Amino acid sequence: MKKVALILLIVIGAVTIGIRVLGANAKQTPSGVTSVQAQAYQMLSTRSLHSIRLVSAPVIDGDLSDWPAGESISLNRQTAFSFSGQIDSPADLSAIIRSGWDQQTLYFAIGVSNDVIVTDSSDVWRDDGVEIGLDGLNDKDAWGLDDHQYTLVADGRTTDRSVPTGDIAASVATHEGGYDIEVAIPISKLLPGVPISGTVMGFTIGLHDDDDGDNWDAYLIWEGTNTSSSPEEFGSLIFTERLEDRIVALEAKIIQLEQQVQELLAILSEFEELTPP
Numbered sequence: 352m353k354k355v356a357l358i359l360l361i362v363i364g365a366v367t368i369g370i371r372v373l374g375a376n377a378k379q380t381p382s383g384v385t386s387v388q389a390q391a392y393q394m395l396s397t398r399s400l401h402s403i404r405l406v407s408a409p410v411i412d413g414d415l416s417d418w419p420a421g422e423s424i425s426l427n428r429q430t431a432f433s434f435s436g437q438i439d440s441p442a443d444l445s446a447i448i449r450s451g452w453d454q455q456t457l458y459f460a461i462g463v464s465n466d467v468i469v470t471d472s473s474d475v476w477r478d479d480g481v482e483i484g485l486d487g488l489n490d491k492d493a494w495g496l497d498d499h500q501y502t503l504v505a506d507g508r509t510t511d512r513s514v515p516t517g518d519i520a521a522s523v524a525t526h527e528g529g530y531d532i533e534v535a536i537p538i539s540k541l542l543p544g545v546p547i548s549g550t551v552m553g554f555t556i557g558l559h560d561d562d563d564g565d566n567w568d569a570y571l572i573w574e575g576t577n578t579s580s581s582p583e584e585f586g587s588l589i590f591t592e593r594l595e596d597r598i599v600a601l602e603a604k605i606i607q608l609e610q611q612v613q614e615l616l617a618i619l620s621e622f623e624e625l626t627p628p
């Protein structure tokens with residue numbers, strides 16, 4: 352039995368060395384995106400955001416410092432496909448959007464620049480806030496169970512197609528010059544199964560600005576002319592797993608396995624001490 356455990360340790364050691372060699376190679380890949388995923392990216396005509404598989408889930412508290420560096424969208428008057436109203440500068444209305452995922456949850460981190468935050472209306476679309484449009488199945492049909500328009504108002508209200516919802520977890524933290532949003536959306540609201548690297552969803556994001564109360568004063572949409580009923584105009588959210596993150600996850604599993612083997616060796620040792628010669 353002890354020999355079996357020692358063989359296990361040798362195998363784990365060899366696998367660890369293999370993974371570290373892979374890791375060294377991964378660090379030489381500049382984009383962290385595999386060639387197959389890069390091809391998929393080139394085939395899409397509208398703009399895309401890569402959602403990065405997260406090694407650990409972020410805490411949904413409005414503090415974005417627990418997010419890894421990664422690809423982002425810069426949404427402002429120059430980058431928006433649709434634009435309405437008066438926007439004086441990026442400080443009046445703009446946002447940086449990132450996305451991450453694991454098998455259970457789709458996450459967004461949204462940093463909004465908005466120098467005057469107003470949330471005085473009962474209708475969520477009249478106030479400062481963010482809209483996330485999702486076509487989970489990417490079937491370009493707007494009205495399935497996979498289709499959602501989540502609105503996150505700067506005061507923390509959360510709706511799906513303007514109806515208050517507790518389906519998603521969201522947190523807003525206001526600060527000088529704007530507000531930060533973290534949101535966690537269950538994958539079960541978007542897909543019947545689990546996502547894999549390469550899964551594509553229809554996706555766009557809208558940004559409302561209210562500077563003086565009552566109705567909104569400006570509105571930006573990243574891709575498309577609305578965030579609820581025209582998914583054929585949406586951009587794409589491409590689920591991606593970076594090789595370096597996969598290696599980190601595998602290394603964590605190996606450490607766990609090593610600990611289990613050590614525990615097994617300790618039990619074997621106790622057993623041998625109890626066994627009469």
Ligand SMILES: [Ca+2]
Nearest residue numbers: 410412414417
């Ligand atoms: Ca956080």
Ligand SMILES: [Ca+2]
Nearest residue numbers: 443466467560
């Ligand atoms: Ca503003």
Ligand SMILES: [Ca+2]
Nearest residue numbers: 486492495498
């Ligand atoms: Ca759909």
Ligand SMILES: [Ca+2]
Nearest residue numbers: 563564565566
């Ligand atoms: Ca207004």
